[in-house]
Amino acid sequence: MSETIDELTINFVDDDGHEVIRELDKVILSRGAWTTILFRYKEWRPQTDDYSPDKYSLRRYKKSAGQYRSQSKFNISSPDQAHKIIDALSRWLKDAEAEGAE
Secondary structure (H helix, E strand, C coil): CECCHHHCCCCEECCCCCEEEEEEEEEEEECCCEEEEEEEEEEEECCCCEECCCEEEEEEEEEECCEEEEEEEEEECCHHHHHHHHHHHHHHHHHHHHHHHC
16 A cells, blocks of 8 residues: 555566566546546566556545555556547547537
8 A cells, every 4th residue: 555646556566576567657637535547557468478568547546544545446448448538538528618618
């Protein structure tokens, strides 16, 4: 567990010392008692003895008793799904901006 938002990570090393999840980047979307972070990462694939293509995970944390604890997560399952999310949000934001201009 982490005491600060900047310490939060999804890096994971198994009991044998092998890096199973390698965090590549993160964007802190909101800070506070509830924080939201978008992670970019790779996952070790033992069947191919290498890391996966980039993956993405949106995670929410809640600070309780001085520690941030994971509350929920959504893993984006493919580049196609990521593009669909981007497209939908872009369209909605454009629509909302147009409505605000009226």
